[in-house]
Amino acid sequence: MTEPFLSVRDLVVSYGDFRAVDGVSFDIDKGQTLAVVGESGCGKSTIARALVRLVTPTSGQIVLDGTDIAQLGEKQLRPLRHRVQMVFQDPYGSLDPHLTAEKIVAEPMRDRSRADRHAEAARLLDLVGLPTSALDRRPAEFSGGQRQRIGIARALATSPDLLVLDEATSALDVSVQAQVLALLADLQRERGLTYLFISHNLGVVKQISDRIVVMRAGRLVETGSTADVLHAPTEGYTRALRKAALDPTTMRGRKPRDVVRQLQGAPA
Template identity: 55%
Template sequence: MLTVSDLQMRFKAVRAVDGVSFSVRPGETLGLVGESGCGKSTTARAIVRLLEPTGGSILFQGRDIAHARQRELRPLRRDLQMIFQDPYSSLNPRQTVGQIIANPLIVQGISGVTAKVGELLDMVGLIPEHADRYPHEFSGGQAQRIGIARALATRPKLVIADEPVSALDVSVQAQIVNLLEELQRELGLTYIFIAHDLSVVRRVSDRVAVMYLGRIVEIGDRHALYDSPAHPYTRALLSAVPVPDPKVERKRERIVLQGDPPSPAAPPPGCSFHPRCPQAKEICSVERPLLQVHRDREVACHFPLQPDDPSAGRPG
């Protein structure tokens, strides 16, 4: 359904996205994880063309939309929608909920707007009477449901969820995740699910892509990636996920990376992770590793971890 190749987003000297490539299959959920500032949200906004990519291609349903004109994108937006992180900042405070959800229907020339708005509200767990109220009258979880209803108004095929639960309380997060899973089953949706909560990503995703400093360093099946990470950064990232069992938590290895992430304005030569990598060798500071098939996934590392390597044991 979607193939991103060598995607680049630069803001003057800052390489926010630096050669990202991945594909998304119909009906699956691809999780996209990484530290804050690694380029996850910028990648999402470039895919839906809220930002103009500075390089690469975005093949959506067989058509390259990376540099398509806005009038060419309008019919494609019916099949490609986005759910934003902060529901309040993404909803127009001067419009009623009904107007907000109706906007994409009107733009796409879809008839029966009033009835469809009521159906969409019911679909996300709200009631038709909510259509006459304004966003500030709703809780965070309800506001995010409105954002989801707006994204689903045109019955899209691919939905990019950009940290849709990070601004919500933990109890509400579970409700929204359950809703997204139910909607995927009912409507046959395909998701790109962006989050920094690795536990949520593991639950909802079929495959997971790990980003570091604007690049994907590992991508593969969620079970294989979580149980036996091949990239040193993935292993360090997973070791930071808390485990509910106190006995397991006390015994497992916690990997603490030294130093801060490099600046995207001045990335290090070679592998961007090598200044913080405990396994870095001379080649890592000179030659940039490319994504290559390793075991059952793709890894951008000169010395990927092996399952029988003591240092590559399960991080918990």
């Protein structure tokens, strides 16, 4: 048996006396998708922020490909940050409105020549289904689905192994949502990406995930294969989730675009 690509053990994230995440453990195999589901405020987005080290866990382990990143300082984290990138819920708030799509996507490539950055930005935009003409346009000139594609292209600019997708399709209408899910599936198949997919929508989760973790009040209440959890849940809470449309979890505190640079290894 091979070791999981990401192994989270007894993860705790506390804010004073409040435990936003309370002793959560799970694994994700390379090239697989783990969905984390639950109602608003259950700790899903806090897990996402801990995995990309926007917050430092109070205790527990986050073992990424053999390295525990849970308590590493920023200097130690910097060479690892490119391996884990985040795609945010808000496809507009996560993009700097003053930059063109080319500059947004090319921002992580600061050590490359201008010509290389231009060529790679064009390639990545093409990869996510946007034309070359998109390079010179700003976020306000795109639809919500197109903005999310730019966000995905930007995340791919560091050649990551793991994408943390925090409600990445919840702000999109159903038809656009399906297109973005298809894009994510294609990218995973072509590039061997590993996904942690956070959602309140079990219909979306059914389409994209291999395994599911169900959260409630900071704790893991059920986990298993997607088929088992959705079709034969053992917990009443999971059964209730199947019957209710729950409010999406939002990023609180800093706007997504204010943390993008940190995720890419630069000072925020």
